[in-house]
Every structure is written in structure tokens, then in C-alpha cells.
Amino acid sequence: MPQSNDDRLVDLAARLEHEDPRFVRSLSAGQPARPREYRRTGAWWALVIGVTMLIAGVIVPDGLLIAAGLVLSGIAVQLLDPDRRRTGARPSYRH
Known part of the structure; x- marks a missing residue:
């Protein structure tokens, strides 16, 4: 039996409230x-x-500090990628 549009909207609102309550509160305000x-x-x-x-x-020639800086910078750049949600979570490397 198909779901009515009202039920779908209520379900969508509930999921949004669960995922990002700050955004929902700001919209209602x-x-x-x-x-x-x-x-x-x-x-x-x-x-x-x-x-x-x-x-x-x-x-200060310190290899561990250089490596940690590179790793942290790489993680941050990955988090700043605007298309990371659209491209999928993980690429598949299987052939």
C-alpha cells in the first residue's frame, strides 16, 4: 500500500530532526x-x-612533526571537499 504524501513529509521531518537538530530548531525559529x-x-x-x-x-628538523602535519593537513583537506557526499563514501579498488 503506497504511503501518503503527509506520511512521507512527517518521516522526512523526523529524519532531519534526528540528523541535525540544530538546523531544524533554527528553521522553526x-x-x-x-x-x-x-x-x-x-x-x-x-x-x-x-x-x-x-x-x-x-x-625544527623533526620528521615526526612533519609527518603528523602532513597527515593532519590531508585529513582536513578531505573534510573540506565539497563533493565528498555526492561521490560516495569509499571508492572501490577491486578489479
Whole structure:
């Protein structure tokens, strides 16, 4: 039996409330906030810290600091990718 449009909307609203309650509260208050997938403050901080670690590792010749800076910068760049949700979670490398 097909679901009515009202039931679908209620289901969609419930899922959105579960996934991003801050966004739903801001919409009901009349002052919308960015949805979770567009909030990237933490990724920018990780990038700044990673690049700082990388530069510090180059200035003070420390391979571990350089490696940690590269890894953290790589993670941050991956988090800043705007198309990461559309392209899929993980690419398949099987042949």
C-alpha cells in the first residue's frame, strides 16, 4: 500500500530532526543556520594546525612533526571537499 504524501513529509521531518537538530530548531525559529554538511569550522582549524605543524617540523628538523602535519593537513583537506557526499563514501579498488 503506497504511503501518503503527509506520511512521507512527517518521516522526512523526523529524519532531519534526528540528523541535525540544530538546523531544524533554527528553521522553526525563523533564523536558518547552515546545515551540518556545510559547517566546516573544525576542518579549517585542523588545516591550520596541520600546516603549522608542518612548518614547525621543517624549521625544527623533526620528521615526526612533519609527518603528523602532513597527515593532519590531508585529513582536513578531505573534510573540506565539497563533493565528498555526492561521490560516495569509499571508492572501490577491486578489479
